Amino acid sequence: MRNLLFAALALATASSVTAQGQQYVQRLYTEFGWETSTPLRRLAFKRETRTGSFWIASVNGEKHIVTAGHNLGLMNGRLAIAPQDASKVFGTYAETLLGRYAYGVSSVGLPNSKADWVALKPEHPSVLERSRAFTLAEKSPEIGDRVQVWGFAGQPHPKNLSFTVVDVSEGKDFLTLNDRLPPGYSGGVVLNEKGEAVAVAVATKAEHSSALILNPAAFKALTWKPIQQIHGTANIPAEDQQAFQQLLDKYDRDTNGYLDDDERERMPPDDRDKLKRLEQRLPRPLS
Amino acid sequence: MRQSRSPRSIHFPHAGIVGLAFCLLANFTDAAERTADGKLVAETRTTGFESYYAAVKQSSMLTKQAMARPLTAREHFDLSLSLFGTGRFAEAAMTAQLGMGQAKDDMERAAFFGVIAQSRGALGNYQEAAQAALEGHRLNPHSKELATMRVTYFKKTGNGAQLAAAEDALSGMMEGEPVSLPILVGAGLAAKWVWNYRKEIMVVLHIVGPPIVEHAKERWPQQKEAIEAVILTLKTMWTVAEKIESATPATR
Incomplete structure (x- = not known):
């Protein structure tokens, strides 16, 4: 009975210590929506929710929210979504929310290298006040270093996994870890043995995963843009949508409800140029 | 032409006796006159009818005034709940919104947001209801009612990101507090x-x-x-x- 009592005590103590990690890494939610044309000449609105992780970095006394760029639907600094046929997309919509209390994002800091990480500024300072910031490591990681990755793998509390650094790029801009990362860890923090942040987790393959190494100079070189400008990159104005719909209705469309090459050949040059110009504004699929 | 009898005299034959009793009671009501600076100058005994009807009129006016224009946060809250309970959802939401200005702290504001959320939800304005529940839950993160309302109304709006965040918040609350x-x-x-x-x-x-x-x-x-x-x-x-x-x- 005595042993059982102390075992229960030890278990409860361990669980209360684990719960302290909640304030370090939080979950990020992004809702994507897009309008497509259908064979019945109607617009269909589709939605998709993606989740990732974010954390706070303390850089020269200033706090920055850090996450992976693709958590916001960004690829090379541009909004990219992945419908089956992006050419049929009329307009897009995206909303990014921070943490359980769903705080909005006011602006996005894009790195000049167009790497897959971003810094965010929240609409409300509560997110920064309630979270503990990580200090960036002064020393770059090396091959053989033991690291921990913290993130959300589809549950309300964060998890962590231990890895070994198996490769560091020549430019010391990204590192490779010795195992795969489950979905949801995107944007999670990579910590060294001192508990300092060294990188942000961004990609995974079947047997290994990658993280981008962060340093104070990268934060200085960020280009800040309002979130509306980022999420609105692929949005098409209403008048253009109308013009597009009129063009589609004017000519014979294929079974997918779109204009095939033969039909385009038969179009007057003015309409063909107009169609080409409108199509260039459509979002590209995620590469 | 045959004249119809007063319905009162048919159904309430003792109304006169009851009225007389009221008058006798009211006859002992005192009324005092005061100057502009509030000094009591005279004490008069009014007749029963005058004092009774004056008192009824005054209390009725005060009740109507209090009901129409609540002053404190508590009065706004009580009135908004009463309106919600009688199915006047739009008025309940409006009263709660007005009462928010009198609220002392975040807890009181969260309570008003709860009334607004339920009222908007009852009217079918799920987007506004969900936003009100979210604002309230931010102000009072320990309220399971507001967390539940958040989940319910964001489910109605179909906003996946908001729903996922609300579900995480609710499930986190349901796990219980760790023992220190x-x-x-x-x-x-x-x-x-x-x-x-x-x-x-x-x-x-x-x-x-x-x-x-x-x-x-x-x-x-x-x-x-x-x-x-x-x-x-x-x-x-x-x-x-x-x-x-x-x-x-x-x-x-």
Whole structure:
């Protein structure tokens, strides 16, 4: 009975210590929506929710929210979504929310290298006040270093996994870890043995995963843009949508409800140029 | 033409007697006159009818005024709940919105947001209801009601990101608060102390136990049999524990 009592005590103590990690890494939610044309000449609105992780970095006394760029639907600094046929997309919509209390994002800091990480500024300072910031490591990681990755793998509390650094790029801009990362860890923090942040987790393959190494100079070189400008990159104005719909209705469309090459050949040059110009504004699929 | 009788005289034949009683009671009501600076200058005794109707009129006006224009946050909250309870959802939401300005702290503001969320939800304005529940939950993160409303209304709006965040917040609250380390250590030490001094405790219980049991039997005579049954069970358990203890090797 005595042993059982102390075992229960030890278990409860361990669980209360684990719960302290909640304030370090939080979950990020992004809702994507897009309008497509259908064979019945109607617009269909589709939605998709993606989740990732974010954390706070303390850089020269200033706090920055850090996450992976693709958590916001960004690829090379541009909004990219992945419908089956992006050419049929009329307009897009995206909303990014921070943490359980769903705080909005006011602006996005894009790195000049167009790497897959971003810094965010929240609409409300509560997110920064309630979270503990990580200090960036002064020393770059090396091959053989033991690291921990913290993130959300589809549950309300964060998890962590231990890895070994198996490769560091020549430019010391990204590192490779010795195992795969489950979905949801995107944007999670990579910590060294001192508990300092060294990188942000961004990609995974079947047997290994990658993280981008962060340093104070990268934060200085960020280009800040309002979130509306980022999420609105692929949005098409209403008048253009109308013009597009009129063009589609004017000519014979294929079974997918779109204009095939033969039909385009038969179009007057003015309409063909107009169609080409409108199509260039459509979002590209995620590469 | 035949004149119809007053319905009052048919159904309430004693109305006159009741009215007379009111008048007699009201006749003893005093009224005082005061100057502009509030000094009492005279005391007059009014007639029964005048004072009664004046009092009724005044109280009716005050009630209507209070109902129409609540002043404090509490009055706004009570009125908004009453309006919600009688199905006047739009008015309930509006009253709660007005009361928000009188709220002292975040807890009171969260309570108003709860009323707004429910009222908007009842009207079918799920987007506004969900936003109100979210604002309220941010102000009072420990409210399970607001967390539940958040989930319910964002489910109606079909916003996946907001719904996922709301579900995470609710599921996190439902897991329960972790017990703090000092409490666990204290409980462990207390249990260890009881275990170490279990024999001494039992000796003390043997001395003080019987008078307590006798007192309990006197205090609750109907539960006499139940008390005796509990004592018998405890005695049996203790005997078995003693036997196991005596049969256990000393090297334990």
